[in-house]
Amino acid sequence: MERGLEDMSSILKVEDLVKYYGEGENQVRAVDHTSLQIERGKFTAIVGRSGSGKSTLLHLIGGLDRPDSGKVWIDGTDIYSRKDDKLAQFRRKKIGFIFQDFNLIPSLNVWENIVLPLGLDNRKVKPREVEDILKKIGLQDKKDAMPSALSGGQKQRTAIARALVTRPAIILADEPTGNLDSQTELEVMSLLKSCVSDFGQTLIMITHDETIAQMADEMIIIEDGKAVRR
Numbered sequence: 001m002e003r004g005l006e007d008m009s010s011i012l013k014v015e016d017l018v019k020y021y022g023e024g025e026n027q028v029r030a031v032d033h034t035s036l037q038i039e040r041g042k043f044t045a046i047v048g049r050s051g052s053g054k055s056t057l058l059h060l061i062g063g064l065d066r067p068d069s070g071k072v073w074i075d076g077t078d079i080y081s082r083k084d085d086k087l088a089q090f091r092r093k094k095i096g097f098i099f100q101d102f103n104l105i106p107s108l109n110v111w112e113n114i115v116l117p118l119g120l121d122n123r124k125v126k127p128r129e130v131e132d133i134l135k136k137i138g139l140q141d142k143k144d145a146m147p148s149a150l151s152g153g154q155k156q157r158t159a160i161a162r163a164l165v166t167r168p169a170i171i172l173a174d175e176p177t178g179n180l181d182s183q184t185e186l187e188v189m190s191l192l193k194s195c196v197s198d199f200g201q202t203l204i205m206i207t208h209d210e211t212i213a214q215m216a217d218e219m220i221i222i223e224d225g226k227a228v229r230r
């Protein structure tokens with residue numbers, strides 16, 4: 001019974017996850033028998049030294065890569081029990097990604113990049129909702145611009161809007177404010193935090209920034225592929 005209650009509040013459960021790269025002497029234990037649980041509607045910061053395995057863990061949590069062993073449950077679903085196409089479908093519905101390098105489509109303008117995940121999931125675009133997000137991230141006058149005409153910060157904000165547009169249960173972010181000036185960084189952080197408080201979304205963010213890590217409800221430290229909660 002207790003276990004059941006515990007599971008209900010956790011949106012994400014990682015059990016004994018392992019991902020090694022290479023073999024023999026050159027083997028890198030990027031994720032080394034890691035287990036953790038994250039509660040719904042919380043902001044969790046993942047911190048750790050460069051090369052400790054943060055990005056690999058985030059990719060595995062988001063179903064972008066497959067582990068050597070171990071399990072990941074999202075909202076009660078054992079994601080790696082699904083075949084690739086079903087996993088991709090699940091990912092599109094449940095998870096919003098914000099990557100370090102934005103991954104915008106160069107041939108699409110800001111608006112088209114933002115609404116792309118809706119189209120992939122056969123969902124209708126609600127222009128007012130998109131306008132609302134554009135306004136929140138301060139890009140309303142850039143919606144027709146192509147990515148090549150945007151600054152690094154504007155590209156990053158477009159990527160953030162794209163991750164938020166489907167209102168995913170989980171937002172996975174890898175250093176999302178790394179390229180922003182400190183004022184914009186604070187605005188983006190307050191937008192992401194409001195997703196957690198206003199919409200009950202769960203935010204899991206890798207950051208090197210101690211100030212941002214301090215804003216989180218929980219902090220997970222990664223050391224040599226292992227997770228320690230602080």
Ligand SMILES: Nc1ncnc2c1ncn2[C@@H]1O[C@H](COP(=O)(O)OP(=O)(O)OP(=O)(O)O)[C@@H](O)[C@H]1O
Nearest residue numbers: 021022028030048049050051052053054055056057
């Ligand atoms: N595709 C890959 N092939 C081989 N080794 C890899 C691969 N991806 C990551 N690694 C190695 O796995 C380890 C963990 O990498 P990862 O990118 O997860 O660390 P990180 O903590 O996110 O680092 P950073 O803070 O610098 O982004 C590193 O030693 C890295 O070199």
